[in-house]
Structure formats: structure tokens, C-alpha cells
Amino acid sequence: MSAARPAAARLRVLPLTSWQATLLLVERNAITYRSEWKLFITGFLEPVFYLLSIGIGVGQLIDTFEFNGQQVPYAEFVAPGMLAASAFNGALLDSCFNFFFKLKHQRLYDSVLATPVGTGDVARGEVVWGQLRGGSYSAAFLVVMLLLGYIHTWWAVLALPAALLIGFAFSAMAMACTTWFTSWQDFEKVTLVQVPLFLFSATFFPVTAFEGWLRWVVECTPLYRGVVLCRELTTGAVSVESAISVVYLLVMGTIGLVVVRRRLGTLLLT
Amino acid sequence: MATAGTARTPAAATPRAAQAGRLSTVEAVRRMAPYWLTVSLRTWRGSVVSAFLAPVFYVVAMGVLLGGFIDSDPARLEGAPTYLAFIVPGLVAGHAMQTAVADTSWPVFSNFKWNRVYDSMVATPITVRQVAVAHLFFVWVRVTVVCAIFDLVVAPFDVYAAWWSPVAALGAQSLTGLAFATLMYGYSCRISSDAAFGVVFRLAVFPLFLFSGAFFPVANLGPVGEVVAKLTPLWHGVNLSRTCSLATLEPGTALLNVGVLLAVAGLGAWWATSGLERRMAS
Amino acid sequence: MIQARGLRKTFGEGASAFEAVKGIDLDVRRGEAFGFLGPNGAGKSSTMRMIAAVSPVSGGELSILGLDPATDGPAIRARLGVCPQEDTLDSELNVRDNLVIYARYFGISRSDARDRADELLELVNLTEKARAKVDDLSGGMKRRLTIARSLVNRPDLLLLDEPTTGLDPQARHVLWDQLFRLKQQGVTLVITTHYMDEAEQLCDRLVVMDKGVVAAEGSPADLIRQHSSREVAELRFGLGDGHDDTNPHETHAAGVAAYGDRVEVLPDRLLVYSADGDAVLEAVHGRGLRPVATLVRRSTLEDVFLRLTGRTLVD
Numbered sequence: 001m002s003a004a005r006p007a008a009a010r011l012r013v014l015p016l017t018s019w020q021a022t023l024l025l026v027e028r029n030a031i032t033y034r035s036e037w038k039l040f041i042t043g044f045l046e047p048v049f050y051l052l053s054i055g056i057g058v059g060q061l062i063d064t065f066e067f068n069g070q071q072v073p074y075a076e077f078v079a080p081g082m083l084a085a086s087a088f089n090g091a092l093l094d095s096c097f098n099f100f101f102k103l104k105h106q107r108l109y110d111s112v113l114a115t116p117v118g119t120g121d122v123a124r125g126e127v128v129w130g131q132l133r134g135g136s137y138s139a140a141f142l143v144v145m146l147l148l149g150y151i152h153t154w155w156a157v158l159a160l161p162a163a164l165l166i167g168f169a170f171s172a173m174a175m176a177c178t179t180w181f182t183s184w185q186d187f188e189k190v191t192l193v194q195v196p197l198f199l200f201s202a203t204f205f206p207v208t209a210f211e212g213w214l215r216w217v218v219e220c221t222p223l224y225r226g227v228v229l230c231r232e233l234t235t236g237a238v239s240v241e242s243a244i245s246v247v248y249l250l251v252m253g254t255i256g257l258v259v260v261r262r263r264l265g266t267l268l269l270t
Numbered sequence: 271m272a273t274a275g276t277a278r279t280p281a282a283a284t285p286r287a288a289q290a291g292r293l294s295t296v297e298a299v300r301r302m303a304p305y306w307l308t309v310s311l312r313t314w315r316g317s318v319v320s321a322f323l324a325p326v327f328y329v330v331a332m333g334v335l336l337g338g339f340i341d342s343d344p345a346r347l348e349g350a351p352t353y354l355a356f357i358v359p360g361l362v363a364g365h366a367m368q369t370a371v372a373d374t375s376w377p378v379f380s381n382f383k384w385n386r387v388y389d390s391m392v393a394t395p396i397t398v399r400q401v402a403v404a405h406l407f408f409v410w411v412r413v414t415v416v417c418a419i420f421d422l423v424v425a426p427f428d429v430y431a432a433w434w435s436p437v438a439a440l441g442a443q444s445l446t447g448l449a450f451a452t453l454m455y456g457y458s459c460r461i462s463s464d465a466a467f468g469v470v471f472r473l474a475v476f477p478l479f480l481f482s483g484a485f486f487p488v489a490n491l492g493p494v495g496e497v498v499a500k501l502t503p504l505w506h507g508v509n510l511s512r513t514c515s516l517a518t519l520e521p522g523t524a525l526l527n528v529g530v531l532l533a534v535a536g537l538g539a540w541w542a543t544s545g546l547e548r549r550m551a552s
Numbered sequence: 553m554i555q556a557r558g559l560r561k562t563f564g565e566g567a568s569a570f571e572a573v574k575g576i577d578l579d580v581r582r583g584e585a586f587g588f589l590g591p592n593g594a595g596k597s598s599t600m601r602m603i604a605a606v607s608p609v610s611g612g613e614l615s616i617l618g619l620d621p622a623t624d625g626p627a628i629r630a631r632l633g634v635c636p637q638e639d640t641l642d643s644e645l646n647v648r649d650n651l652v653i654y655a656r657y658f659g660i661s662r663s664d665a666r667d668r669a670d671e672l673l674e675l676v677n678l679t680e681k682a683r684a685k686v687d688d689l690s691g692g693m694k695r696r697l698t699i700a701r702s703l704v705n706r707p708d709l710l711l712l713d714e715p716t717t718g719l720d721p722q723a724r725h726v727l728w729d730q731l732f733r734l735k736q737q738g739v740t741l742v743i744t745t746h747y748m749d750e751a752e753q754l755c756d757r758l759v760v761m762d763k764g765v766v767a768a769e770g771s772p773a774d775l776i777r778q779h780s781s782r783e784v785a786e787l788r789f790g791l792g793d794g795h796d797d798t799n800p801h802e803t804h805a806a807g808v809a810a811y812g813d814r815v816e817v818l819p820d821r822l823l824v825y826s827a828d829g830d831a832v833l834e835a836v837h838g839r840g841l842r843p844v845a846t847l848v849r850r851s852t853l854e855d856v857f858l859r860l861t862g863r864t865l866v867d
Contacts, residue, residue, distance in 0.1 A: 011668060013630050013705050014659035021657075028653045032644035036465060042472040053480035060490045061340045061353070111640040111701075113606055115657035116626035188319040195324045199331035209335045269606050270563065 018124075021117045025125020026132065033133075044137045047086035048144055051079055054204060065206050068237035076150040080159065080230035081203035083141050087134050087163040088170050088223050089198065094130040095174035096190050100181055109268055119264040123175065123257055130171045131164050138163035145234065153236030162233055162246075166226035169249040172256025173222075179263035197223045222252055298400035299407055302391065306408040320372075321416050322423075325365045329424060332485065333357045348487050349518045355429045359439050359515035360484030362424075363507040366417050366447035371454040371475050373409045375467050378458040381405075382549055392550060402546040406451055406539070413447030414440070431517035438514035445531045446507030452538025459545030478504045483512075506530040553709055553740050554580040554603055558612035561598045572598040574764035575612060585731075585741040587751045587758030589853060595764040596744040597637060600713050603742065604634050617708060630658060633707030633739075637714045639694045641686045647697060648673065648682040651704055658705040665704075672700040676730065692723035699730065710734065712743045716750060728753055748853035760853075760860055767860040772853060779859045780851040781813050783829035787822040787836065788845040804841065811835040816858055825855070 016024070033040055059074035067077060102108040109122055138160055145151050174190075181187075201223035202209075210218050218224050225245035232242045293301075337353035350356035381387045391401050421436045421443075430436050457470065481491065482504035488496045499505050510527035513519045561573035573595040580586045588596040601607035602614060605621040605628040614621060616628050642650050648669050655665035673679045676696040681689065689697065695715070702710060715731070716724040731754060735741055745751050751758050752772045760767045760775070768775055787808065789800040801822045809815045811832045812824035826832045829848030836843065 011660065011664060011706050015626070015630070016659045020659070024653075024656050027656060028642070028645070031649055031653065032642075039465060039468045039472075042469055045472060046476065049477050049480050053485055057481070057486035057490045058336070058340075061346060061486065065339070106643055107638070107640045108642055110636065111634075111642070111654070112657060114604055114629060114632070114634040114636070115654070115705075116630045116659065117657045118626065185316045188316055191324060192319045195319075195327050199327050200335075204331065205336045205339055209338060269608065 016116055016121075018121060021121035022124040022128055024117060025112075025122060026129045029126075029129040040133070043090065043133075044140050046089070047082040047137070047141050050085075051075070051082050051141075051144070054078055055082070067206065067231060067235060068239065070235060070237060072235060075148070076235070077206075077231070078204060079145050079148075079150050080234040081201075081227045083138060083145070083159060083163055083234070084166050084223065084226040084230040085198055085201070085203050086141065087138055087167040088226065089194070090134040090137060091130055091167045091170035092174050092190060092194055094133070095126070095171045096178050096181075096187065099126060099175050100178050100184075100187075103179070103267075104181070109264065113264075113268055119269070120261045122264060123172075123260040126175060127168060127171045127253075127257065131167050134167040134171075135160065135164050138167075151234055153234070155232075155236045155238055156234045159230050159233040162226070162229050165246065165249045165253070166223075166230075169222060169226075169253035169256070172253040172260060174256075176256045176259035176263065179260065179267060197221060201227050203227055222249065225249060293395050293397070293400065295400050295403055298396045299404040301394075301396065302401070302404040303408075305387075305391075306404070310408070310412065321369060322419065325361060325420060326423065328361055329354075329358060329427075332361070333427075346487070348512065349516055350512075354427060355431075355516065356487075356512070357485060358424050358427070358429045359512040360508045362417055362420050362439070363443050363446050363511040364479045364482070364484040364504065365420065366413050366443040367450045367504055367507065368475065368479060369413050369416050370409060370447040370451035371471075373412060374406070374451045374454040375458055375471075376464060378405065378455055379461070379464050379467075382459075382546075383464075388546070388550065398547050398550045399543045402455065402543045403539075406448075406455055406542060409451045409455075410444070410448045413451065414444040417443040417447070430515055435515050435517055438519075439511045442507060442510035442514055442527070442531075445528070445535065446504065446511070449503055449507070449531050449534040449538060452535055452542045456538060456541030456545040459542070459549040478502055483508045503530060503534045553582050553617060554578060554586075554742070555615045556612065559599070559602065559609065559614050560611035561595070561602060561607070562610040572764055573602075573610075576759075576761075576764075576766045578759065578766075580740065580742060583735075583738050583740055584756045585735050585743065585754050587755035588742075588744040588761055589746070589748070589751045589758050589857070590744075590761035591746055593763075594761040596761055597713055599761075600711055600742070600744055604632060604711055605629050630705065631708045633702035633705065633710040635698050635702040635710070635712045635715055637717065637744075639698045641694060641697060641701070643686045645686070646682070647678060647684050647686060647689070650686060650697060651701055654701050655704045660705065668704055672703055675703075676700045692719050692726075695719055695723070695727065696730075699727065703734070707739065709740045709742065712741065714744055714746070716745070716747065724750070748857070751853055758853075760857060762857075762861045768856065775853065775856045776851045780855040781825040782827045782851060783825075784849055784851055784855060785812065785824040785826065785829040785832040785836075786845075786847040786849070787824065787833075787843040788820060789822070789841075790844045807839070807841065808832075808836055814859075823855070823858075825851070 055075035055078040059078070062074040064071045064073050065077045066072070112122060113119065142151070142156065142159060145156075200210075200218060201221060202218065203223075207215055207218055207224070207228075225248045229242055229245040229249075232238050333354040337357065340353040342352045344351055347353060347356040382389070388398075388401055392398050418440055421440050425436060430439075458467075461467075481495075482488070482499055482502050484504075488499040488505065491499055506527040510524060510531070513524060513527075556576060556578040558575045558577065559573060560571065560575050563570045563572060576595075576599065578599075588594075588599065590596050598607065602609055602621065603616055605616065605625045609621065617631055619628050621628055642653065645653060651669035651672055652662075652665045655668050656662065660668065670679070670682075673682055676699060678693060678697060678700070681693065686694065686697070695718075699712075699715070702712075712731070716727055719727065728750070731741060731743075735754075741754070743750070743754055745754075755772060757769070757771050758775070759769045768779060770778065787801075787804070789804055791800060799817070799819060801817050801819070805815050805817050805822060808822060808824055812826035814825040816823040816825075824832045824836075833846055833848060836846075
């Protein structure tokens with residue numbers, strides 16, 4: 001048949017490796033973002049505004065907090081919390097709203113899966129894209145922290161991969177949950193989880209504000225692990241607990257990714 | 271044509287609309303009330319979390335838990351006995367703004383762009399201006415109800431200094447909501463893509479919420495920051511709400527606060543109605 | 553190109569299971585245009601999705617391009633073009649980027665993808681709209697873009713699910729012309745449709761599907777010859793005095809039955825099948841019956857469908 005169409009000889013349709021297929025989704029998202037650069041730039045400002053408002057504005061009413069035996073000024077205490085929380089909020093925004101839009105409204109993946117690209121590639125591609133975007137925000141935020149003089153240790157360099165890990169864990173898990181959503185009304189459930197996690201994960205105050213079993217519960221929540229991990233890194237108070245947080249978030253992200261892949265198959269390949 | 275019709279067929283005589291040449295705005299709003307009521311009844315469940323629970327979480331996290339680490343020094347808290355008493359009226363005023371702009375952003379844009387409810391409304395004797403007024407009126411009612419419930423919920427936490435405090439504070443919050451509803455409404459009518467909302471939320475609404483004195487005394491922003499903060503309409507709402515709540519009203523400042531909010535609402539009403547007229551004409 | 557034996561598709565399990573495709577046999581040959589004709593819910597789209605290797609086979613055998621969809625999904629999809637029933641264009645990308653990015657999903661290099669996109673935009677007359685947003689295109693333009701997108705990898709096999717549904721008559725003819733050209737270039741076409749005229753225009757061979765099974769198979773002309781008469785006389789009768797709700801066509805059916813090979817009663821008309829439609833009309837008038845409207849036409853696939861299933865296609 002290609003003899004009948006000599007032009008076909010020029011067009012090479014090559015088998016994709018899984019990594020290439022993943023990056024194609026990233027490429028697609030990057031192109032859509034070209035026209036939304038304002039949204040991209042302004043997204044970075046959110047944690048900075050929080051840091052300036054709560055960290056500095058409210059911080060003037062608070063002296064210092066004790067963290068792992070060190071006295072930490074309030075702004076320096078809040079900043080790593082904001083780093084973690086912004087990775088968390090960004091991951092939820094991407095993986096709930098944007099993912100839902102693409103999955104159910106735009107039906108983007110229906111057409112993608114009609115090509116050699118598979119469900120695992122879609123899941124990985126969306127997560128990688130989310131981390132590129134979130135990671136650039138985190139890096140910029142760390143620079144802001146450095147400029148404001150909130151960083152005194154080299155451990156802080158590792159706060160960037162830590163923020164990426166938080167983003168990965170929440171992106172994958174949130175995408176997995178989103179596959180069960182049926183309408184925009186379901187996003188109230190996201191708010192119901194997002195706001196308390198954001199506010200009560202020791203982001204704005206030490207976990208000692210909670211007592212007894214409540215504190216135990218907070219210490220088991222994923223964002224708390226992320227916040228504490230970032231705080232341990234930016235203040236240099238790294239401990240065994242940091243490793244626990246890393247494993248916790250890695251497991252969470254991996255489970256999420258597997259679920260997303262299987263759910264996409266159930267939803268779209270029936 | 272209307273008279274000819276009514277003369278011949280008795281069935282057509284019943285709708286008074288046929289005779290009325292021009293509708294009064296009050297009558298127009300009354301006619302749109304069933305629509306807005308139905309919409310609110312159908313959707314209130316979907317907004318329970320963001321309208322009520324989320325601000326309660328903020329009060330508990332910031333006011334109670336973080337407040338537990340803040341000295342209860344009225345001199346540093348604009349006269350509030352505790353940080354909780356300081357932050358609650360500010361948070362509610364800020365929440366009034368956020369509810370108002372949320373209700374006048376995508377919902378308005380959708381009404382002329384996607385589900386085109388406005389088109390069907392102006393195909394009746396109702397005018398475009400009346401459509402805008404009615405929508406704003408119902409947003410205003412909703413914001414006021416949300417704030418009222420909120421004020422009631424926090425009442426047991428000892429945040430009001432006088433018996434009239436909650437009522438007066440609600441007035442301040444309601445007025446704040448109205449002012450921002452009109453501003454956002456006019457903006458929504460003038461943008462071409464809904465992507466513009468993301469930017470305005472991040473660059474205007476969110477910084478206003480964080481820096482207009484809801485969370486901390488604007489004096490903490492330094493002399494220049496303080497002046498800038500006091501130029502924003504939200505600060506006037508927050509300040510009025512707080513001084514009512516703490517019963518520390520000064521006549522001059524209070525009048526200024528009310529005046530600014532009324533002026534913004536008035537200007538906003540013109541901005542909103544002219545915006546919708548322009549949009550529907552294009 | 554496609555071979556199916558006893559192909560089945562079941563959704564759900566246990567008591568709530570629904571069998572959309574109940575064991576069908578197909579052979580689609582290289583270079584032909586093959587059609588699935590049937591009403592909504594006949595199992596056409598389910599079959600198409602299995603052929604597109606995006607829907608697992610529930611039973612029977614299916615081979616596409618000589619490959620097994622269960623194990624060689626990506627390899628099959630690399631050589632397929634799919635034009636789904638609903639346009640699933642990427643509304644966040646402009647017209648040209650829709651094609652470029654889609655080409656990239658096939659592993660086509662960036663520069664080849666750009667060349668291919670421009671070539672296809674030319675083919676479907678959308679070059680001027682290259683930078684436009686997808687949402688600003690008309691229905692016909694979106695459809696053309698979806699077709700262009702399905703051609704991006706120079707497929708050996710092109711699957712078109714209801715390609716002209718929702719298009720105005722002019723846009724349909726433009727599309728038919730383009731599909732005809734593709735067929736001449738040697739692309740194998742598989743088309744589902746519930747439009748008889750579309751099936752007659754485009755398909756060399758087709759199967760009539762109803763309730764998950766193949767009711768008949770053959771070329772459009774063969775099917776008409778086998779299952780219908782040469783001509784049809786359509787008779788429409790008035791509602792009479794309007795006091796009873798009975799269909800006047802029911803009442804008249806027995807009376808005219810003798811003039812044709814077969815009579816079908818529809819809510820709004822009677823169809824009398826005969827080799828000579830005009831003779832039927834004459835006989836009807838001769839008997840003193842006065843239909844309010846009459847029409848003599850050639851048999852179509854619609855008549856075949858009516859014969860095979862007792863139902864009309866669009867209802």
C-alpha cells in the first residue's frame with residue numbers, strides 16, 4: 001500500500017519508549033501553558049504572599065517557636081511550612097481540577113489512548129508535568145527564603161527534592177481520587193480535605209498545639225510529614241523522622257500512580 | 271399587537287405582562303426571584319464546605335490554635351482582648367469579599383458565555399440592566415446570609431463586646447460583600463476568557479485578603495504599607511467590621527469606612543450594569 | 553485487514569451484564585470501504601472500539617492488521633486512524649498544534665509532525681484557521697479537523713464512527729468527497745453510520761447490525777436487491793374526521809396490500825413495495841382511495857433495514 005502512496009515513505013511512525021511517551025504528555029501541557037504564562041508566573045506568588053502576611057505580619061505578634069530543640073523565629077518557622085503547603089496546593093489544583101477537566105470534560109485521554117500512548121504513560125506524564133511546574137515554584141520560593149535570610153544550612157538544598165516528593169505524593173493520590181469524581185460538585189470534597197490539611201498540619205504553629213490522640217493523628221497525616229520534612233531540612237535539624245517522612249510520601253505516591261493507571265484503564269478502555 | 275390579541279382570545283387576557291409597557295426594576299427583580307431561589311436551593315449543598323466549613327477551619331486554626339501562641343495584649347491588637355476576638359471580624363469581612371467575588375466571577379461569565387441564562391431572561395420584557403441588578407441583589411442576599419450564620423456560630427466564643435456588635439458587624443460585612451460583588455461583576459462582563467479570573471484572584475483578591483488587616487494590625491506593615499493597606503476597600507470593611515465587633519467605633523473613621531464602601535458599591539453598580547449592557551449588545 | 557469470528561462485547565457482570573455485541577463474524581479486505589449500518593445501540597460503536605484496540609474483546613476472536621489487540625495494542629494503534637463519534641479535539645491547543653501534538657503521540661519527529669500538520673490542514677481546507685482556537689471553529693470545521701487528525705500517522709486503516717452526524721448537507725458532501733479520495737489512495741475505510749445515503753455513497757460492502765448481531769451483509773445494491781423491491785410507493789392518508797385515534801394507515805393497509813409485494817405501515821405513511829411504483833398508485837386511485845400525498849421512489853437501505861428489523865433507522 002505504501003507503494004500507492006510514495007509520501008508514506010517519508011513519515012516514520014516509531015515505537016515509543018515509555019519514557020518518550022511520558023514526555024509527550026509533558027510536551028502537550030507545556031504548549032498549552034505558553035498562552036497561560038500569566039497564570040504560571042502568578043502561581044509562584046501565592047506562597048510568597050502567605051509568607052509575607054502570616055510570617056511577617058502575624059509574626060510580629062509572636063516571638064520564637066521551639067523546633068527540635070532550636071529556637072526558630074516565626075517567619076523562619078512558617079516559611080518551610082509554606083514551601084510544603086504550596087507544593088501540596090499546586091498538586092491538588094493540577095491533579096483535581098485540571099485532571100478532571102481533561103478526563104471528563106475535554107475527554108483528552110480518549111483521543112490520546114487511541115494512539116500508541118498508554119494509560120501508564122498518561123499517569124506518569126501528568127505527574128511529571130505537575131512536578132516541573134511545582135518544582136519551579138518551590139525553587140523560586142527557596143530563593144526568596146534565602147534572600148530574606150531564613151536559610152542558614154546546606155541541608156536546605158534538599159528541601160527542593162523534598163517539595164517535589166510532596167508534590168508527587170499528592171499529585172498521584174489526588175489524581176487517583178479524581179478518577180472517581182462525576183461532577184464539579186465533588187470538588188467540595190476536595191476543599192473539605194484540602195483546607196483542614198493546609199491549616200492543621202503544623203504549617204502555621206507547632207504540633208504541640210494539639211494534645212494527646214489528636215496530636216498523634218496530625219503526625220500521621222501526609223502533609224504534616226511533608227511540612228516537618230521541609231522544616232527539618234531548612235533548619236538543619238535532620239533526624240530519623242525525616243527518613244520516615246520520605247518513605248511515607250514515596251509509598252503514597254507510588255500507590256496513587258498504580259491506582260490512576262488502573263482506573264484510567266477501567267474508565268476509558270472498556 | 272398586544273391589544274388586538276387580548277381582544278380576541280380570552281386566554282391572553284390573563285398575563286398582565288402583555289399590557290405593561292415597561293417593567294419597574296422592583297417588579298423585574300421579583301419576577302427573577304423564583305429563578306435565583308431555585309438555583310440557590312439546588313446548589314447550596316455544593317457550597318456548604320467553602321461557604322461555612324472552610325472559614326470555621328480558619329477561625330479554629332488561626333484564631334484559636336495560632337492565637338494560643340499570641341499574647342493577649344489589646345495595645346498590639348487594635349484594642350482586641352484576644353487574638354481570636356481580633357481575627358474573627360476581619361476573617362468574616364474577608365470571607366464576605368471572597369464569597370461575593372466567587373459568586374460574581376464564573377457564575378456571571380457562564381450566564382452569558384456558556385449556559386446563556388441571561389439571553390433567555392432578556393428575551394422577556396426584563397431589561398439587561400434589571401438582569402444585572404437582580405443578580406447582584408441575590409448575590410448580596412447570599413453573602414449576607416452566609417456572614418450572618420457565621421456571626422452566629424462564633425458568638426459563643428466571646429468575640430463581641432456589646433449586644434449590638436454582631437448586628438452592626440453584619441451590616442459592615444454585608445456592605446463589604448456588596449461593594450466587591452459589583453466590582454467583580456463589572457470585571458466579569460469585560461473579559462474575553464475565563465482564564466483572566468485566575469490572575470485577578472491571585473493578584474488582587476488573595477493579597478487583599480492577606481494584607482488588608484484581617485490577620486494582623488496593618489501597622490505591622492510599616493508606615494508605607496499601612497497607608498497602602500488603608501487605601502484598599504477591604505481594609506475599610508475589615509476595620510468597620512472589627513470596630514463594630516469590639517464596640518470601639520470612632521464616629522469619624524466609621525463614617526469614612528461606610529462612605530468608602532458605599533461609594534465603591536455605587537460606582538461598582540454603574541460599572542456592573544454598564545458592563546453587562548455592553549456585553550449583551552456585542 | 554480485520555477478521556472477527558464470534559466477536560462479543562459484554563459490559564458489566566452478573567445480573568446487570570449487558571451484551572452489546574453478540575457474536576459477529578467480519579472480514580474487511582484491504583483497500584475497501586466497509587460499513588456498519590444500524591440504529592443507535594445496535595453495537596456498532598462497541599465493535600469499532602474493539603477494532604480500535606481500546607476496548608478489550610469479551611469473547612470470540614479478533615485480528616486487526618494481522619495482530620492481536622490484546623497483546624499488540626500499541627502496534628495496532630500506531631497504524632490506525634480513528635475519528636470518534638464525538639469530536640475529542642484538544643480545546644487547549646490551537647488548530648495546528650492539535651495535529652502536531654497528535655502526530656507526536658505516534659512517535660513522529662517534531663519536524664515531520666509540523667510538515668504533516670501543514671499538509672493535512674491544506675487537505676481539509678483549514679490552512680487559514682491554523683492559529684485559531686478549536687472552540688472558535690464551526691461544527692463542520694471541527695469535524696474536518698478530527699478527520700485530519702485521524703490521518704496524521706498515514707494510517708493503513710481508518711475508522712470513522714458516524715463521520716457526518718450533525719453536519720449540514722454541504723459539509724457532508726465535502727467530507728464524502730475527501731473520504732472517497734482517501735479510498736482511491738488505498739486507505740481501508742471502516743465506517744459506522746445510521747444514514748442510508750451515506751452507506752450507499754461510501755461503502756463497497758456493509759453489514760446491517762441490529763441488537764448486537766449482523767442482520768445482513770453485502771454490497772448496498774445486493775442488499776437492496778435481496779431484501780426489497782425495485783421501487784416503493786409511499787402513500788399518506790389524512791386523519792379522517794379526527795374523532796378516533798387509530799392510525800388511518802393501519803386502516804388502509806389491508807386495502808392496498810394486494811397491489812404490491814409487501815406493505816409496511818408507519819405512523820405517518822404506508823409503504824407499498826413493488827417493481828413498478830406508478831402501477832401501484834394507479835391501482836390505488838382506481839379503487840377510489842384518495843391519499844393526501846404520494847411519492848414513488850427507488851428502494852434504499854432504509855427499506856432493507858425496515859424489512860430486516862421491522863423498525864426504521866432513525867427513531
